[in-house]
Amino acid sequence: QFTADASHEIRTPLAAIRGTLEVLLRKKREPEQYEEKIKEVINQTDRLNHLLDQLLQLARLESGSVKKEQLNLYKILKEAEFKFDKQIQQKGMLVSISIAESVSILADNFFFSVIIDNLVSNAVKYGVVNGKISFNWVNDTHTLSITNDSTGITQQQLPLLFNRFYRTDNSRNSMIPGSGLGLAIVKKLADLQHITIAVSSTSGSTTFSLKIPT
Structure with missing residues (x-):
């Protein structure tokens, strides 16, 4: 179940990034419209990066030792x-x-x-x-x-x-x-x-x- 959940959480921002880029390719836009869409992509990549950091953190915890x-x-x-x-x-x-x-x-x-x-x-x-x-x-x-x-x-x-x-x-x-x-x-x-x-x-x-x- 964990693998399925993790895959879903990773695919969500990836789908949003792909969708935004496809919209940009469909037709020419004003510069400010490109800027808005690029910001959306940046936000989604930040979300994905944060998720991967937390997944790695969870993985490390499985073998982590406590030093009080x-x-x-x-x-x-x-x-x-x-x-x-x-x-x-x-x-x-x-x-x-x-x-x-x-x-x-x-x-x-x-x-x-x-x-x-x-x-x-x-x-x-x-x-x-x-x-x-x-x-x-x-x-x-x-x-x-x-x-x-x-x-x-x-x-x-x-x-x-x-x-x-x-x-x-x-x-x-x-x-x-x-x-x-x-x-x-x-x-x-x-x-x-x-x-x-x-x-x-x-x-x-x-x-x-x-x-x-x-």
Whole structure:
């Protein structure tokens, strides 16, 4: 099933690229019309490149070994905020990190950073314009929560979010690009580090929680 799903996801942007190029060949157009179609091709090639990167990432995880060390949680979150600053600013979003700068966790540096990057990317992509992304830490349970203002995810869809290639109805119907692999990678990386991941959602927000072993 994975191979079939992967083939479908790869063929979709390839078909869009071919269709756009065929349209360009049918008749001569004004320069600005060519520019518009070329941008469509670039967007589809970017989508395909992102998908292939994630497929390779999944393949590497199958044989990946975990190297845990003490990490500064605040630093990792600030690095993720900086990485997605352009997209955050474009949507007029506010980021709140309610975590002491001294908080330390035991995790694999690369794997945990990939988890955070994927969750922040989702929070930005599917968060509402002028919304908020909040990071909170509960020391007693060693739990990090990432909450973003959103239209919400139905209770029926929540258990499916970590399936490979799964996308919610809202994300499929929107213009937001995505492969449906990001959260599958997050779940795999969390499991490798014995991190318990959970998700909850209401009509106004979505929260991902990471319970990190001590």
